Amino acid sequence: xxxxxxxxxxxxxxxxxxxxxxxxxxxxxxxxxxxxxxxxxxxxxxxxxxxxxxxxxxxxxxxxxxxxxxxxxxxxxxxxxxxxxxxxxxxxxxxxxxxxxxxxxxxxxxxxxxxxxxxxxxxxxxxxxxxxxxxxxxxxxxxxxxxxxxxxxxxxxxxxxxxxxxxxxxxxxxxxxxxxxxxxxxxxxxxxxxxxxxxxxx
Amino acid sequence: xxxxxxxxxxxxxxxxxxxxxxxxxxxxxxxxxxxxxxxxxxxxxxxxxxxxxxxxxxxxxxxxxxxxxxxxxxxxxxxxxxxxxxxxxxxxxxxxxxxxxxxxxxxxxxxxxxxxxxxxxxxxxxxxxxxxxxxxxxxxxxxxxxxxxxxxxxxxxxxxxxxxxxxxxxxxxxxxxxxxxxxxxxxxxxxxxxxxxxxxxx
DNA sequence: TGAAGCTCTGAACCATGGTTCACTTCTTTC
DNA sequence: GAAAGAAGTGAACCATGGTTCAGAGCTTCA
Numbered sequence: 001x002x003x004x005x006x007x008x009x010x011x012x013x014x015x016x017x018x019x020x021x022x023x024x025x026x027x028x029x030x031x032x033x034x035x036x037x038x039x040x041x042x043x044x045x046x047x048x049x050x051x052x053x054x055x056x057x058x059x060x061x062x063x064x065x066x067x068x069x070x071x072x073x074x075x076x077x078x079x080x081x082x083x084x085x086x087x088x089x090x091x092x093x094x095x096x097x098x099x100x101x102x103x104x105x106x107x108x109x110x111x112x113x114x115x116x117x118x119x120x121x122x123x124x125x126x127x128x129x130x131x132x133x134x135x136x137x138x139x140x141x142x143x144x145x146x147x148x149x150x151x152x153x154x155x156x157x158x159x160x161x162x163x164x165x166x167x168x169x170x171x172x173x174x175x176x177x178x179x180x181x182x183x184x185x186x187x188x189x190x191x192x193x194x195x196x197x198x199x200x201x202x
Numbered sequence: 203x204x205x206x207x208x209x210x211x212x213x214x215x216x217x218x219x220x221x222x223x224x225x226x227x228x229x230x231x232x233x234x235x236x237x238x239x240x241x242x243x244x245x246x247x248x249x250x251x252x253x254x255x256x257x258x259x260x261x262x263x264x265x266x267x268x269x270x271x272x273x274x275x276x277x278x279x280x281x282x283x284x285x286x287x288x289x290x291x292x293x294x295x296x297x298x299x300x301x302x303x304x305x306x307x308x309x310x311x312x313x314x315x316x317x318x319x320x321x322x323x324x325x326x327x328x329x330x331x332x333x334x335x336x337x338x339x340x341x342x343x344x345x346x347x348x349x350x351x352x353x354x355x356x357x358x359x360x361x362x363x364x365x366x367x368x369x370x371x372x373x374x375x376x377x378x379x380x381x382x383x384x385x386x387x388x389x390x391x392x393x394x395x396x397x398x399x400x401x402x403x404x
Numbered sequence: 405t406g407a408a409g410c411t412c413t414g415a416a417c418c419a420t421g422g423t424t425c426a427c428t429t430c431t432t433t434c
Numbered sequence: 435g436a437a438a439g440a441a442g443t444g445a446a447c448c449a450t451g452g453t454t455c456a457g458a459g460c461t462t463c464a
Binding site: 204205206207211215218249250251252253256 | 406407408409410411412413414415
Binding site for chain 1: 320329332356359360370387391395398399
């Protein structure tokens, strides 16, 4: 035997792969899926186009990985808030706020995750992503109903309405020009979400 | 002079154009924008691919026309309901019902209008379409607030929430398997919409 | 009927962008 | 240092699908 990957080499490759995913995520957040060509992504990562294929079998596979990482983070964060401390309505309110706040902080990424035109493989991931979001919201709504805090309702539809509403508000810039406007937007959005779930007006 | 389009010829051409738009709409509703190639559309209309360019300068122009026609019909129908007879809350309720019912009746078209991956030109039209929908809903909400039927709120956000919610529910099949399930879905959706606007529970 | 001018056809053309591959460069091991 | 083998390069390759165009077929009108 004359060559065997040393641990350092393995971790260097792993790091290169991570770096590629990170750069690809930035490019996608910046210019959208449709403009994120293999060349653009490779350039951003400082490698040649051909090298991308050392880490992923196809552009679609890279795109799916980028989506999964980013979407996974969001689901995780939202999940922690929604199953955390507080009564169901408090959690719901904080969940909407966190979801929206994070999306506003990285609007490009939020748009890419929620709505931007993308290849079919990413579209399929997106469906799954939305379903997971919906499941999280639906669970809290059900708890609220069970606890008597919310009126009886179809929790799945309320959850779908919440994700749809937040996405719609975030995707099309309604405001959020400055810090005050952003606060107001978040407050109005949260209020609408709570009304939608049937929580008594604060 | 040896040739001049006769009125009959002109209307024949006009009819061919209309037929092309109609067939293209069907193809899009059937297989989505991304699969609706010039060849597929031309085949459906029973003409050669090249003939498409007698009526439209590019595929994008045809796609935009298809979108505008279909979206225009929906906006018109919704508009008639929302500014029709009845108090604001009644109109809002009927508007949501009509919007959703029509989308369920032609789910493929609804998906194409609301969410399906599409080329940039169609994406721009879609933004405009959503804005018009939102404006219609927002106006009714404002009237409801002015009439004291609805609590004070950011009408734009409520309107965005309504369109987002309806779109989300319709795009991802939640049910609507049979006639009864469809009725239930519509009822639940309308209820969620009214709660979202802050209307007292019926 | 014939000339002029149009519509229609569909195969060829071309732009885009993902993918491959011969070659170079770097790592490992002896 | 040299051999073996992997990673990295980037220009060439190729598939897809929108667009063009030379020719065939119609319409109009004298």
